[in-house]
Amino acid sequence: MKYTFGLVLMLVGLASAQFQFFEQFFQQGGQQGQGQQEKQNTKSDSSWFQQNWEAAHCSNYLCPDTLACVHFPHHCPCPFPQVEDKVELGEGIAVCASKGGFKAGETARKIELARKGLI
Structure with a gap:
């Protein structure tokens, strides 16, 4: 017993x-699921970016797209280097553009063709 x-x-x-x-x-x-549901979209104004811009310290040039501090504007990195190529147009001007294909340099080639009015 x-x-x-x-x-x-x-x-x-x-x-x-x-x-x-x-x-x-x-x-x-359940708490994790609730946490995911509570996330909200980013505000549609630029206040977050402006706050980070004002808080960033740079003694040279502060890149407007990435907030990277570089010596010259054309040294700014692309915000999304996995899908963008940086192409220097000359005279210290550079642009970031979507990658143009599977071959290296394809974006620069297409930009040059566009500058010449060929595409």
């Missing part, structure tokens, strides 16, 4: 611990 009562208590304890585990597991999952 003693053993039966002890066995019942042990099984009740295990069941309780198991339910606590699942309760915590699902509550955390």
Whole structure:
């Protein structure tokens, strides 16, 4: 009889611990899901960018697209180098453009053709 009562208590304890585990597991999952739902779109004004611009310190040239500090404006990096190529047009002017194809230099070639009015 003693053993039966002890066995019942042990099984009740295990069941309780198991339910606590699942309760915590699902509550955390629910909290993560709620956190994802609470995210909101970025404001449609430029206040965030202006705050970061004003907070940035640069003794040379502060790039307007990336807030990188460089010596000359044409040294600014492209904001998305994975999908953009930087092309220098001469006289310290550079532009970032979507990559033009599978071959290296394709973007620069297309920009030059456009400058000549050929495309």
